[in-house]
Amino acid sequence: MPAEIAALLPFALLLLAAGCVAGLIAGLLGVGGGVVVVPVLFHLFTHLGVDEAVRMKLAVGTSLAILVATAWSSASTHWKHGTVDGDFLKGWSPPIVAGVLAGAAIAAAARGPVLSLVFAAVALVVAAQMVFGPPGWRLGDRLPGGLGRWGIGGAIGALSAMMGIGGGTMTVPLMTMHGMPVRQAVGTAAATGFVIGVPGLLGFIAGGWGEPGLPPFSLGYVSLSGLVLVAPASVLMAPLGARLAHRMDTTMLRRLFAAFLAFTSARMVWQALG
Numbered sequence: 001m002p003a004e005i006a007a008l009l010p011f012a013l014l015l016l017a018a019g020c021v022a023g024l025i026a027g028l029l030g031v032g033g034g035v036v037v038v039p040v041l042f043h044l045f046t047h048l049g050v051d052e053a054v055r056m057k058l059a060v061g062t063s064l065a066i067l068v069a070t071a072w073s074s075a076s077t078h079w080k081h082g083t084v085d086g087d088f089l090k091g092w093s094p095p096i097v098a099g100v101l102a103g104a105a106i107a108a109a110a111r112g113p114v115l116s117l118v119f120a121a122v123a124l125v126v127a128a129q130m131v132f133g134p135p136g137w138r139l140g141d142r143l144p145g146g147l148g149r150w151g152i153g154g155a156i157g158a159l160s161a162m163m164g165i166g167g168g169t170m171t172v173p174l175m176t177m178h179g180m181p182v183r184q185a186v187g188t189a190a191a192t193g194f195v196i197g198v199p200g201l202l203g204f205i206a207g208g209w210g211e212p213g214l215p216p217f218s219l220g221y222v223s224l225s226g227l228v229l230v231a232p233a234s235v236l237m238a239p240l241g242a243r244l245a246h247r248m249d250t251t252m253l254r255r256l257f258a259a260f261l262a263f264t265s266a267r268m269v270w271q272a273l274g
Contacts, residue, residue, distance in 0.1 A: 011044050012229055019233030022066070026166065026193070026234065027074040027241025029186060029257050034063040034165035037234075039267065041226055051213030054221065057107060058214065061204030061221030062230075063164030064197050070234040071166055071193030077242035083187030085180065088143070093195050095150040096167070099157025100196050104203025107162045119159055120268035126173040127261035131254075139177045161200040166193030169264055172257060182253055186245055 018040040025036060041059035050058060078084050144152060152174065160167040168189035175185035201222065208214065208221030217224045245253060 011047065014040060015044065015226060015229040016233050019066070019230035020237045022230070023070055023073070023234035023237030024241040024244075025260070026067075026070045026190065027077060027238040027243070028245050029168060029172070029189075029241075029260055034060075034067060034163065037063045037066055037230060038164045041223070041230075044226070045215070045223075048215065050215050054208070054211055054213045057204070057208060057221045058218065058223055060107065060162070060164035061201070061208060062223045062226045064161070064200040064204060065222045065227050066231045066234055067164070067166050067193055067197035068201055069231045070238050071190055071197055073235040074238040074242050075187070075191040075194055077239040078187030078190050078245075081187065081242075081246050083184045083246070084191045085175075085184055085188040088175070088180075088188050089191055089195065091145075092143075092149060092153050092192070095153030096157040096160075096192065096195055097199050098150075099154035099159075100161040100199045101157075101203055102154070103158030103161030104200055104207060106158070107204070108207035117269065119163065120265040123169055123261045123268070124265040126169075127258040127265065129173070129177075131258045138179055141179055143175070143178045157196060160196045161203065163268075164200075166190075167196050168193060169261060173261075176254075182257075183245060186253070186257075187242075190242070 018036050022034070022036045038059045041062055042056060045055045045058055075084060143149070156167050156170045156174075159170070166189070168186070171189045171192050172182070172185045175188060176182050180188070205220035205222055208218070211221070214221075215223065215225075248256075
């Protein structure tokens with residue numbers, strides 16, 4: 001038993017470190033940190049011999065569970081600073097939640113390399129716009145309503161659920177390109193991550209219920225062991241990231257988010273082609 005514990009210790013430390021980085025990113029950029037957590041969990045599950053058929057789904061579902069805790073911690077800090085747009089949450093939550101539920105259902109059967117490549121291309125375009133585009137460039141003065149809101153919101157929710165992320169990669173550019181200040185966009189995206197995480201978590205629990213090949217201490221496609229190791233560190237670091245976001249220069253924050261998008265794009269391409 002001591003030898004088994006010693007063998008697992010490096011992976012436990014890796015999960016704790018991933019939780020710290022994920023929480024910092026969540027608070028600083030308004031995202032859920034899934035871009036860090038999902039690949040770490042995937043490689044950990046690979047080493048532990050988890051069935052290949054459920055490995056990625058388990059990583060995504062566990063990331064969404066961690067997102068719930070991280071987004072709540074991050075959004076609370078942003079709320080205290082007054083940078084969460086309540087009107088956005090009221091108007092966009094219904095289509096986003098509908099998309100999340102659809103995405104979680106599709107993820108139970110679908111493979112995601114094509115979606116990952118499409119999302120990687122979109123992320124790279126948005127990153128380039130944030131770095132090289134005119135500072136005042138906008139798609140419009142107001143966010144879309146009606147069918148446009150339902151279409152965009154549903155797509156954001158579905159892609160976020162399938163990839164185990166908080167949606168900030170898409171919602172922050174959406175809001176800034178419609179005139180919302182970047183700090184308010186980041187704060188609102190953090191709260192939106194909680195809106196995405198809760199139904200996504202429930203969907204992956206239901207979708208994986210009774211699935212063969214899951215490791216011990218799994219609740220559907222959610223690893224309780226991974227959740228216990230990553231979530232506390234992530235929650236502790238999220239408020240620090242949120243406070244840093246309010247102290248940083250707006251231009252620097254845009255460039256940092258663009259770098260994050262570029263990294264996300266490269267990781268998704270590598271994962272899809274690998």
